[in-house]
Amino acid sequence: MPDIIFRDGSICQNEWVVVPRPENGESLTIPEQPALIPADLWLENRDQFAGKRDIGVWLDGHDEPDVLADHVHELPLVAINFPKFSDGRGYSTARLLRERFGFKNELRAIGDVLLDQLQFMKRCGFDTYDLRPDKDIRKAARSLNFFSQGYQAATDTDLPLFRRRAS
Amino acid sequence: MYVYDEHDRLMAKERVAQFRDQTARALAGELEEDEFLPLRLQNGLYIQRLAPMLRICVPYGMLRSAQLRRLARITRDYDKSYAHFTTRQNVQLNWPAVEDVPDILAELAEVEMHANQTSGNCIRNTTTDQFAGVQADEIADPRPYCEIIRQWSTFHPEFAYLPRKFKVAVNASEKTDRAAIQVHDIGLQIVRNESGDLGFRVHVGGGLGRTPMIAPVIREFLPELDLLTYLESILRVYNRYGRRDNKFKARIKILVKALTPEGFSEKVETEWAHIKDSPTRLTPEAIERIQGYFTEPDYAELSNATDQLAQQRFESRAFDQWLQHNVDTHKKPGYAIVSLTLKETGTPPGDVTDQQLEHIADLADEYSFGEARVTHYQNVVLADVRQDRLFELWQQLGPLGFGTANLHTLNDIICCPGGDFCALANAKSIPVAEAIQRRFDNLDYLYDLGNIDLNISGCMNACGHHHVGNIGVLGVDKKGQEFYQVSLGGASQHDASIGKILGPSFAQDDMPDVIAKIIDVYIDKRTEEESFVDTYRRVGISPFKERVYA
Numbered sequence: 048m049p050d051i052i053f054r055d056g057s058i059c060q061n062e063w064v065v066v067p068r069p070e071n072g073e074s075l076t077i078p079e080q081p082a083l084i085p086a087d088l089w090l091e092n093r094d095q096f097a098g099k100r101d102i103g104v105w106l107d108g109h110d111e112p113d114v115l116a117d118h119v120h121e122l123p124l125v126a127i128n129f130p131k132f133s134d135g136r137g138y139s140t141a142r143l144l145r146e147r148f149g150f151k152n153e154l155r156a157i158g159d160v161l162l163d164q165l166q167f168m169k170r171c172g173f174d175t176y177d178l179r180p181d182k183d184i185r186k187a188a189r190s191l192n193f194f195s196q197g198y199q200a201a202t203d204t205d206l207p208l209f210r211r212r213a214s
Numbered sequence: 215m216y217v218y219d220e221h222d223r224l225m226a227k228e229r230v231a232q233f234r235d236q237t238a239r240a241l242a243g244e245l246e247e248d249e250f251l252p253l254r255l256q257n258g259l260y261i262q263r264l265a266p267m268l269r270i271c272v273p274y275g276m277l278r279s280a281q282l283r284r285l286a287r288i289t290r291d292y293d294k295s296y297a298h299f300t301t302r303q304n305v306q307l308n309w310p311a312v313e314d315v316p317d318i319l320a321e322l323a324e325v326e327m328h329a330n331q332t333s334g335n336c337i338r339n340t341t342t343d344q345f346a347g348v349q350a351d352e353i354a355d356p357r358p359y360c361e362i363i364r365q366w367s368t369f370h371p372e373f374a375y376l377p378r379k380f381k382v383a384v385n386a387s388e389k390t391d392r393a394a395i396q397v398h399d400i401g402l403q404i405v406r407n408e409s410g411d412l413g414f415r416v417h418v419g420g421g422l423g424r425t426p427m428i429a430p431v432i433r434e435f436l437p438e439l440d441l442l443t444y445l446e447s448i449l450r451v452y453n454r455y456g457r458r459d460n461k462f463k464a465r466i467k468i469l470v471k472a473l474t475p476e477g478f479s480e481k482v483e484t485e486w487a488h489i490k491d492s493p494t495r496l497t498p499e500a501i502e503r504i505q506g507y508f509t510e511p512d513y514a515e516l517s518n519a520t521d522q523l524a525q526q527r528f529e530s531r532a533f534d535q536w537l538q539h540n541v542d543t544h545k546k547p548g549y550a551i552v553s554l555t556l557k558e559t560g561t562p563p564g565d566v567t568d569q570q571l572e573h574i575a576d577l578a579d580e581y582s583f584g585e586a587r588v589t590h591y592q593n594v595v596l597a598d599v600r601q602d603r604l605f606e607l608w609q610q611l612g613p614l615g616f617g618t619a620n621l622h623t624l625n626d627i628i629c630c631p632g633g634d635f636c637a638l639a640n641a642k643s644i645p646v647a648e649a650i651q652r653r654f655d656n657l658d659y660l661y662d663l664g665n666i667d668l669n670i671s672g673c674m675n676a677c678g679h680h681h682v683g684n685i686g687v688l689g690v691d692k693k694g695q696e697f698y699q700v701s702l703g704g705a706s707q708h709d710a711s712i713g714k715i716l717g718p719s720f721a722q723d724d725m726p727d728v729i730a731k732i733i734d735v736y737i738d739k740r741t742e743e744e745s746f747v748d749t750y751r752r753v754g755i756s757p758f759k760e761r762v763y764a
């Protein structure tokens with residue numbers, strides 16, 4: 048299994064596999080190991096999946112996170128797919144899941160995940176990053192830590208700089 | 215003017231280190247060209263037709279003399295000893311080497327400057343009126359709000375990869391709009407409501423480019439403290455729903471149009487209801503703190519130097535003309551606002567040499583509390599000059615190349631770098647500007663014509679704001695040949711409108727004649743009081759068409 052990057056830059060074994068959306072006519076096959084399935088298919092089969100510690104979901108760039116609003120406590124892991132690294136919708140999706148819907152478990156970035164975007168992902172609430180395999184995972188910690196703080200409030204901090212300055 | 219505290223300084227330093235690392239990885243081949251692209255763009259670095267171009271941010275156009283001197287030094291050490299003031303109040307270097315850029319950024323950071331987010335699909339430099347803080351009729355100084363927006367938008371983690379670039383402008387006067395807010399993605403007009411509370415009228419979805427649009431109002435009154443949460447809501451709606459499939463349909467104006475202004479506003483309001491009271495809501499103390507950086511300089515208690523000026527005007531006609539055209543009324547008695555025009559015929563509009571930058575710094579120190587401002591007309595303003603020293607100042611301007619008293623005349627042309635520098639250009643723009651300036655070289659004639667905005671862009675991206683020029687010129691490509699399309703009747707102020715295309719395009723050599731014919735029609739048709747755009751609005755486009763294509 049390839050490795051996965053944690054928020055603090057450390058690297059661990061990845062146990063989860065992303066199950067792609069089945070083609071027309073195919074049915075969803077759940078592998079033996081912990082699996083992430085398309086969120087709408089999870090919802091359709093919620094009776095079967097809810098509360099399972101080894102079944103999580105993934106959302107695509109255009110998916111509305113609202114569909115998971117009532118189920119955030121039933122999911123051990125939610126992944127958000129970046130179809131292209133320059134497609135920034137996933138950052139909003141992540142913040143909504145965290146800040147609006149109160150998702151507390153692992154939030155993971157998948158897809159076209161490169162080094163220079165990790166800092167933004169971290170601030171928007173992602174815990175783990177599935178770096179594109181051609182990128183050097185040993186450089187992740189450095190990319191995550193160029194900045195010691197930010198101006199804005201985001202998922203990582205409630206306090207924008209103007210409030211911290213005041214205190 | 216804003217001064218960095220330890221947080222700003224630290225982040226500026228960290229940013230330089232980060233870009234140094236990114237550049238090194240790009241040069242080592244660890245980053246693909248398309249992966250490095252947004253990273254370098256968000257640091258103002260373009261790869262142009264002839265060389266890289268670095269766009270340096272001048273937040274809302276304000277510069278200290280020390281910053282001007284540093285810019286001058288940078289143009290000498292890393293470039294060809296000149297720089298270019300852009301139509302968005304920034305500064306561009308046309309010839310830096312890619313590998314030098316991290317060092318340039320480090321030098322800039324030392325004087326509290328940077329190139330963050332001057333390009334790319336992110337929130338760009340917030341612009342405002344170049345007369346902010348010194349004009350009599352402004353509701354509140356817009357610069358503290360611009361600075362608040364600058365901080366909020368800098369490295370915003372959610373909005374670094376928007377569908378397209380995003381520009382915010384703030385205006386503070388009810389009578390004039392020198393910031394052209396209605397052609398921005400977000401235009402904020404500072405207003406007071408009936409109870410006297412300060413706030414903003416929020417326009418969203420204006421813009422130039424392929425689909426020019428005047429921004430509709432999506433909220434009549436936004437209380438001051440709600441500024442950032444509301445901006446965050448607008449940006450979130452845009453980030454999530456703006457089109458990403460087609461670059462030409464990706465600006466927020468297209469989304470606003472698709473949803474209708476009402477529909478868009480509703481989406482924003484729904485989003486805002488959730489985050490309105492979040493910690494991102496501004497506090498009075500936070501605003502006061504920033505306002506504390508924009509307090510009045512140490513003005514002397516003076517009265518207007520009316521008699522002295524009258525005498526000097528009587529003695530020198532050239533001074534009289536300059537005073538009429540390049541000097542504006544200041545809110546403080548005994549002071550005046552001076553515009554230095556960078557539009558000498560033969561110099562590309564907005565270009566300044568290293569020495570000129572240093573001269574501006576010296577003039578700012580001597581006459582204007584050490585500060586200068588860049589305008590979107592590509593000129594420079596000294597905002598706080600004593601009236602009793604205007605004559606003395608004026609005498610120095612001619613030899614320095616800033617004395618041309620052509621502000622707002624036909625020759626005060628806004629012009630993008632065009633085909634001489636820009637890889638995206640369809641046609642050159644600088645030679646067209648120069649040919650027109652040469653044709654209209656009689657200042658008295660120019661004064662008689664009154665205010666006319668002539669704006670030139672080398673392609674549809676409209677960096678020269680051609681749509682909102684009273685006369686707009688757009689470079690087009692006709693079977694590999696450079697041609698120019700002319701439009702009339704655009705305006706960028708409170709009466710903002712998009713110009714109408716006159717007809718088939720013209721060859722470069724014909725342009726001075728075409729402009730001359732347009733001006734002739736105006737002279738024939740105008741009534742005594744009418745400006746060019748007034749006459750155009752009254753008589754319509756046909757008389758111009760008939761004359762030009764006769």
Ligand code: SF4
Pocket residue numbers: 630631632633636637638639640671672673674675676677678
């Ligand atoms: S308008 Fe076109 S040619 Fe002119 S600077 Fe912008 S992109 Fe380049």
